[in-house]
Amino acid sequence: MERAAGEQVQRSVLPVPRPPGSAGVRSHAAAVVGSDDEILAAALPFLAAGLEAGDTTVLACPDELAELIRAGLGVPADTLENLPRIGLLDTRAPDALTVTHRLLERARSTGSGRVRLVGQVQFGEQPRSWREGARYEAARNVLLARESLAGLCLYDSRILPEEVVDGARATHPELVVGGVRRSSAEFADPRDFLRRLPVHREPVEASAPVLDLPAATVLADLRHRLGAALTAHVADADLADDLHLAVSEVAANAFRHGVPPVSARMWVGPDQLICEIGDRGSAFADPLAGFQPAHGPDLGRGGMGLWLARKLFDHVDLLPGPDGLVVRLATRVP
Numbered sequence: 001m002e003r004a005a006g007e008q009v010q011r012s013v014l015p016v017p018r019p020p021g022s023a024g025v026r027s028h029a030a031a032v033v034g035s036d037d038e039i040l041a042a043a044l045p046f047l048a049a050g051l052e053a054g055d056t057t058v059l060a061c062p063d064e065l066a067e068l069i070r071a072g073l074g075v076p077a078d079t080l081e082n083l084p085r086i087g088l089l090d091t092r093a094p095d096a097l098t099v100t101h102r103l104l105e106r107a108r109s110t111g112s113g114r115v116r117l118v119g120q121v122q123f124g125e126q127p128r129s130w131r132e133g134a135r136y137e138a139a140r141n142v143l144l145a146r147e148s149l150a151g152l153c154l155y156d157s158r159i160l161p162e163e164v165v166d167g168a169r170a171t172h173p174e175l176v177v178g179g180v181r182r183s184s185a186e187f188a189d190p191r192d193f194l195r196r197l198p199v200h201r202e203p204v205e206a207s208a209p210v211l212d213l214p215a216a217t218v219l220a221d222l223r224h225r226l227g228a229a230l231t232a233h234v235a236d237a238d239l240a241d242d243l244h245l246a247v248s249e250v251a252a253n254a255f256r257h258g259v260p261p262v263s264a265r266m267w268v269g270p271d272q273l274i275c276e277i278g279d280r281g282s283a284f285a286d287p288l289a290g291f292q293p294a295h296g297p298d299l300g301r302g303g304m305g306l307w308l309a310r311k312l313f314d315h316v317d318l319l320p321g322p323d324g325l326v327v328r329l330a331t332r333v334p
């Protein structure tokens with residue numbers, strides 16, 4: 001996003017009109033913008049209303065944009081905190097949700113109990129990361145539906161691919177167009193949307209897998225074979241340990257909740273690792289599984305397998321088919 005030198009200092013504080021009506025205690029809206037002025041026109045009334053109401057009002061965007069918005073509102077940094085991790089900046093969905101829940105807890109204990117959030121969408125440069133961002137946007141409609149959270153997501157058409165901008169209409173119940181909030185006619189049921197997301201096959205999958213176990217019957221043996229393959233093909237020992245923890249948890253789920261034998265295949269390329277764990281069961285695959293621990297914040301109750309997998313891998317897909325359920329895990333490797 002290019003700006004003239006000194007623009008943020010010279011820009012005068014814009015008047016902030018009150019929005020027509022309320023954005024709602026619980027809302028998730030997208031604003032497609034194409035200029036700094038359009039960003040401010042969408043964000044400032046929303047944020048000003050939150051500050052006036054005593055809501056916990058925050059940003060989730062790059063620092064440069066945070067400075068622009070604070071200048072437009074005429075408030076210092078400590079009045080409008082910036083938490084870019086909520087917007088998936090250098091983090092994964094489970095951790096972004098954890099930061100969001102901590103923010104909601106703070107609002108309940110020190111403020112009005114409500115949170116207002118403006119974030120800028122930045123899903124990376126690869127189609128696989130665009131897909132993951134869209135998955136997160138769809139999932140939060142369900143996962144945060146009962147929370148007192150009003151969110152406005154800025155989709156900047158100057159820096160985002162058309163595919164990502166188009167996805168905003170399907171993953172947000174509301175759109176802000178010309179300062180007017182309206183329902184999105186293209187909004188899709190989140191679970192249906194997630195099930196329809198295409199799986200991006202990677203070039204490495206055209207080669208022979210480095211591990212191919214069609215019928216493992218003993219969990220300990222499968223864990224050992226997975227660990228040996230990761231140690232042999234992932235140079236970073238700490239990363240190999242993290243990935244082994246994740247795939248071991250998924251394998252344990254297959255034995256515990258699925259129907260053995262359990263299959264495992266792994267491909268490793270110059271910058272990508274794919275692992276698929278399958279079983280012969282017909283368990284229903286909820287596409288929202290693993291974004292949060294299955295039993296809530298009490299980790300002592302278990303239910304952390306898919307949650308750990310989503311924390312430690314870039315992409316996790318649950319693929320039901322005629323032969324059972326396959327959990328596909330993919331991540332970048334150095």
